[in-house]
Every structure is written in structure tokens, then in C-alpha cells.
Amino acid sequence: MNELHSGEGREASSHVVENFRLPLHFQHCCERTGVYRITFNPELKSVCIFFRNCNFKCKGCIRKNERIPSRTMLMGEVLRKLSILDASLAIFMGGEPTVHDEMPEIAEFCKEELGMRNVLLTNAYSLTEEHLFHFDDVCISLKAISDEIHRDFTGFPNRRVLKNFIIAYNFCKNYGLSLRAESIFIPSYIDCDEIRRIARFISEIDDEIPYRIDAYVPVHGAIWRSPRCEEMEKALKIAKEHLRNVSCLFGNEKEQGRTLLV
Numbered sequence: 001m002n003e004l005h006s007g008e009g010r011e012a013s014s015h016v017v018e019n020f021r022l023p024l025h026f027q028h029c030c031e032r033t034g035v036y037r038i039t040f041n042p043e044l045k046s047v048c049i050f051f052r053n054c055n056f057k058c059k060g061c062i063r064k065n066e067r068i069p070s071r072t073m074l075m076g077e078v079l080r081k082l083s084i085l086d087a088s089l090a091i092f093m094g095g096e097p098t099v100h101d102e103m104p105e106i107a108e109f110c111k112e113e114l115g116m117r118n119v120l121l122t123n124a125y126s127l128t129e130e131h132l133f134h135f136d137d138v139c140i141s142l143k144a145i146s147d148e149i150h151r152d153f154t155g156f157p158n159r160r161v162l163k164n165f166i167i168a169y170n171f172c173k174n175y176g177l178s179l180r181a182e183s184i185f186i187p188s189y190i191d192c193d194e195i196r197r198i199a200r201f202i203s204e205i206d207d208e209i210p211y212r213i214d215a216y217v218p219v220h221g222a223i224w225r226s227p228r229c230e231e232m233e234k235a236l237k238i239a240k241e242h243l244r245n246v247s248c249l250f251g252n253e254k255e256q257g258r259t260l261l262v
């Protein structure tokens with residue numbers, strides 16, 4: 001296990017569960033998955049599972065600042081790595097987890113075999129009810145309500161996303177999952193007016209859905225700057241006019257715990 005940032009990666013082995021055996025039906029998994037990275041945070045007892053592909057081509061995608069390895073893991077490798085960690089929370093992220101056919105099997109394994117709480121981070125474009133069966137928490141990223149901005153930013157229309165958001169909301173309500181939403185604030189682009197539209201859209205479904213606004217982090221090849229504190233505060237205030245539970249990430253928050261590469 002290697003540490004992603006400076007710190008105490010050497011201690012990672014003390015969080016490994018010894019003598020764990022994969023259940024028989026998972027032991028011969030030689031198929032290639034879309035998982036290219038798994039990280040572990042021992043303080044939070046959480047794992048992040050990164051899926052490579054995405055159906056959007058967002059101009060402001062944070063992954064433009066990363067080097068995505070071309071090699072992805074075999075199913076057996078993924079399940080074995082997850083099995084040896086003392087984790088209680090699994091976060092499925094990407095890329096876009098829902099475009100990977102093997103994702104539900106990994107989620108089922110985390111929940112049913114390892115007893116983890118599963119969190120799905122998704123853009124909702126390809127989200128179906130079947131994807132949600134093995135999850136406890138769902139976070140949908142709403143890029144924009146204005147279709148023109150959505151198409152410009154992601155390369156795709158947003159009708160399906162908005163429709164799937166409502167389907168996910170109903171599913172979550174019926175089956176006891178929690179649902180939240182998040183957006184990126186980009187000055188002079190996905191700005192206060194767009195945040196107001198997003199907050200209004202969510203509030204028309206349920207004004208208690210938690211909503212988080214994240215400050216844009218500049219990426220290679222994009223023209224935008226990161227927002228100033230007062231711009232984020234203004235966006236927060238606007239969203240609060242429509243929703244009861246709004247928060248924001250200013251972009252300078254300290255990371256909780258250590259992130260170890262498994």
C-alpha cells in the first residue's frame with residue numbers, strides 16, 4: 001500500500017484484516033474491470049473505488065489534472081483488495097461508476113459480503129433503479145439546469161439527468177436510501193443564476209434534499225478561474241433561499257485523515 005500524500009503510509013498494514021477468504025463464487029473472477037484505483041482512509045475507515053470511463057466530457061473535469069493509468073484491475077484483484085481492509089464505507093466514484101457493467105457486482109460484494117455502507121457518486125445520465133439496489137447513499141452531480149450550459153459543459157443534454165434525479169429520489173424514498181445533490185460553481189459560467197435554477201429544481205422535488213456547492217478547481221485547458229470566498233458565500237445564500245440543507249466547499253478545506261493507495 002502506498003500513500004498518496006506525505007504522511008504515515010507505513011502504518012497501512014496495521015489496518016489489513018488477516019486471513020480473509022473470498023467467498024467461493026467470487027474466487028475465479030478473471031474479468032477485467034474498469035477500476036483503476038482504490039484508496040483507503042484508515043481514520044474514516046473508508047475506501048474510494050475509482051472507475052475509469054465516463055459518459056460525459058466535462059470541460060471542467062478535475063480528472064484533467066490527473067494521470068489516469070491505462071491498466072485497470074481484474075475483478076478478483078478488486079475484491080481481494082477490498083477484502084483485506086478494515087473499512088466500513090465504500091465510495092464508488094470515477095469517472096462514472098454506472099457505465100461499468102461490473103459495478104453492481106462490486107457493490108453487492110461490499111455490502112453483502114463485507115457489510116460496508118455503500119455510497120454512489122454519479123452524474124445520473126445512465127443511472128437506473130437497478131444500479132441503486134446495493135447502495136445506501138446516493139449523490140447526484142447536477143451540472144446545470146439550463147440545457148445550453150449543460151450541453152456546453154458536458155457535451156450532453158440534461159433532460160435524462162433531471163428525469164433520473166426524480167426517479168432516484170422516489171427510489172431512495174421508497175427503499176430508505178439517502179439522496180443528496182452537488183454542483184460546481186464556476187464564476188461567470190455556472191454562476192449564481194444557475195445555482196438558483198439548480199436549487200429551485202431540487203426544492204420543487206423536496207426542499208430537504210441536502211445540496212452542496214463545490215468551488216471550481218482550475219483544470220488544464222479550461223479558461224475559468226476558481227471562485228472567491230465572497231462569490232461562494234453569495235451562491236450559498238441564494239441556494240438557502242430554496243433549500244433547507246445547503247453547504248459548500250470553498251476548495252481550501254483540510255483533508256480528513258490520510259489517503260493510502262491500496
Ligand code: SF4
Nearest residue numbers: 054056058061095123
Ligand atoms: S461527469 Fe464527472 S468524471 Fe465525468 S467528465 Fe464530468 S466531471 Fe469528469
